[in-house]
Amino acid sequence: MAKNPGGRDEVADVLIIGAGASGSVAAAHLAKAGFSVVCLEQGRKIDASEYFGDKPEWEVTSQKQWHPNPNVRDLDTDYPINTDESDVNPLMYNAVGGSTILYAAHWQRFIPSDFRVKTMDGIADDWPFTYEDLAPFYDQMEEEMGVSGLSGDPAYPAGKAPPLPPLPINKIGRKAAEGMNKLGWHWWPSPNSIPSKPYRGRNACVRRGTCLTGCPEKAKASMDLVYWPDAIADGARLITGARVSKIETNEQGLATGAIYVDRSGRERRQRANVVIMCANSIGTTRLLLLSATGKASNGLGNSSGLLGRNLMMHPYAAVNGLFDEPMESWLGPSGQVIHSMEFAESDPSRGFLRGGKWQVMPSGGPLGLRAGYSGKALDDAWGANFHKNTLRTFGRSFEWGIIAEDLPEYENRVVLDSTLTDSDGIPSPKILYRNAENTRKLLDFHVARAREAMEAAGAIEISHTSLMRDCGWHLMGTARMGNDPETSVVDQWCRSHDVPNLYIMDGSTFVTSSSANPTATITAIALRATKHMIANRRNQEVAA
Template sequence: MSRTDGAQDVLIIGAGPSGATSARVLAESGFNVTVLEQGTWTNRLEIAGDKLEREVLGASSWSIDPNVRGRRTDYPCDVSEAEIHPINFNGVGGGTVLFAGEWPRLIPSDFKLNSLYGIADDWPISYEDLEPYYDLINEMVGSSGYPGDTAYPPGLEHPLPALPIGRMGVKAAEGMNKLGWHWWPAAQAIRSKGEGDRGACARWAMCQWGCPEGAKASFDIAMWPAAIAAGAKIITEARVREVTVNDRGLATGATWIDAEGVEHHTAASVVIMCANGVGTSRILQMSTSNLFPNGLANSSGLVGKNLMLHPFVGVMGIYEEDLQGWMGPFGASLFSMQFAETDLSRGFARGTKWSLMPIPGPMDILERYHDVPLAERTGAAGQKLVEKALGHAFEWAATIEDLPDERNYVSLSPDLVDSSGLPAPKIHYTISEDSRRNLEWNVERMHEAHRAAGAYETKEVPWMPGVGWHQLGTARCGTDPSTSVVDEFGRSHDVPNLFVMDGSVFVTSSAVNPTVTIAAFAARATEHLVENAANQEVPLCVKK
């Protein structure tokens, strides 16, 4: 059974940060916009973050890994050939429902690696192009931070004051000062002052399991209310099967399946993909036709290619003092960009961003010992580990930049399907030797930082493979249709009324968390779409 819904000016696929941002800008500009989201709304009363059993829920029904979480609204990922596994959340707000709220921008050099170092490719845009949109997104969601971070050009400010760095932040900063290394109070997509139904951060350190206060800028609460108030519509439990096209090769809308298995088609003049770096390439590859036998917008052969997942490693330090190491925010109380720029003398190509992370509970302590024999982390032995470390330990964590490589890619699994029978994405990802050298070098530096701060014990924490929070690069932007999928405003080179505005467009990954850059790119691209709507090519008939 199937049905066709009324035509829209714009149809957006995915209700995460880019989809929410684009929908808000379009609706506030007077456009008729509908968003298809295969997940549902998250009830703040159901989140794991304020439950006594949070650590158990976080390992099961509230896991950040969709293959563990296994909800009907998720799609599984075939990770049989992946050294890092993608972490995502299917629902209104997308991955921000379970992200930690870290909010660093890319640095200027991230946009021009080829020009500066002969590495990879330059972006078709610059830091200066995105700077006003970074500021706009900060105002929209209510970011907090301390002004004047020396790792960035002058003028970076936030609408709200920085969150406290706490005792562990002070301790870590003392060590960094001894070494002469950069640190700064972390920028956060977390309110330090309450407004409306969003409270101020209470430092639960539960950010990744749902903020009990609503302080974290999960986009379902930080962006979607304004978008809906402006007229944007959202359809949940709408799993997209394909983006449809007419005989002129223009997008005409999307076919999707509802929770009862009924197939629908929503027609639109413009289609915007915002389903993340795995989901977008999956849908484009499923959208085959006589005109696009290898997938939609894929004349370059690059849809799904150049997947970047940000390899990640941590080093825990244990201290004599009670540092209240269980206090939030979870993502980071401090950042360090000391090693963010390229220095080829280190023996690898690109840089890293460090985050200072708390360890909020006893199971979180024991998780950091998952690589030791079971007898040494259970029973009385496990209790001693918890007593030694809980409150007295924190972790420096390094996110490194992995460079684009066409051998890292997303395809359609020949074996695994989702609950609607659609092929799951298959992740092909191998950590490069360059990335391994980068990780090893930073592990040694993080041990050094802890020792400088006075830690009496340090331990490397090998978090992989479950660290693929950031799924980037699978529909890269650029000026040349033979080497990119979309242009600088996310418009497909092949299909002029099809856009991509999520992390797929990244040319290189930087070493920082990408969410604010994703939202800023979407805001800029959508503004350009609005301003040039009169010249936008659309199908004469947008029925299926």
């Protein structure tokens, strides 16, 4: 195998589309195993000095440059998304590291029942593997990412402890825990892929609380820091500014590489023996639909007709409590300090199925944690009201965030828009997504319970948002995995049923969504699939 392809006409062993969470894991492990790897990333490499988290203008820049909604951010590296028929806006970031540049670094595993929803509740489908099958890969990912956490959480099976001790739960975590203890409800110090002390060349968290706009300390485990230095040292070639327009196939229907447009506007071709899609549930679906051929007129790898279907985005509600004492609620991490799985399992007596995960998050700076992507106008918060409200509330509140398990719905999907394109004229995606009745009932129940938790903790004022419009961080389900090619797009090893040398390793493959943040599971599945690919390299079918 060629360790490092010398030019764009050479055939790479593996071509990866997307340098985000799953693409980075695959690239690093494949390169280390001796594969020649090329990764096409439409974004650019960002230096930590560009982040504003350590600068006075931090909150203002979050309104635009570092906004998680690509339609608001509107950078050259983004593509527009039609959300006119969606209840939720999808959030993402295009760069080396993908959305881990802006994620809060919650590193939560799914619970065992999440993989057996059909068996447990008679709805949706079971995954083609179990929690126990994935557990060793969860363990390895926690080690590689440098997860800080506390072992022994009773919501999970006993297992290997995270490699680092937990981050402080701060005053807001202790106050929230008081309320939960009064009610007898589960809570636990949260696992985060943020080091509580220096780890493998990364700095310890300084608790600045600006994780959602990039970490200027180089502490948070974004994939550009964790994987790409080693991947490149091992021979992987990373091409940035590469906007892929099509996956190419030969007459036998095997993938042969991809066509992309560079930032000079030139169309280029990268050939490869194997193609791995890691562009998130929207980007991957878009490219496979754009790659339709005469033999695959509904999209590449779509004989089941399910490509783009069953989109899940984790509807999110928030309950905010104000307290009559200083809470230092600007302190980081900006993600979870404690979490609760009290209502994560199904209980049909509640009038709905499946559950939700809760997390305590700080309220942030004067503009507030949600100012950048709440979807609400800020006009009434400026001027005299701004100063008045800031004096009364700053540093005295926190949020119980609620992630609702999103069941797969056939009509929730990604399609190609008929008129909207990106700056290179490539058709953009359109999202068709509505919350089901089960989701609405689930959110109502959880909001009511979280208000009880705030009351028990002593909040003097409580407000809530039943559904946050800008909450679609967790993109899942549009190319589901399964054993039957008629009811799934890929098998349990993330390989296309239709195209033997095409893989999908991002959240597209999810059968159900859990209520836990998905990045830990996305990467564990990618690691499992990559190791299987390495072990079976001699049996891999490729184009002649």
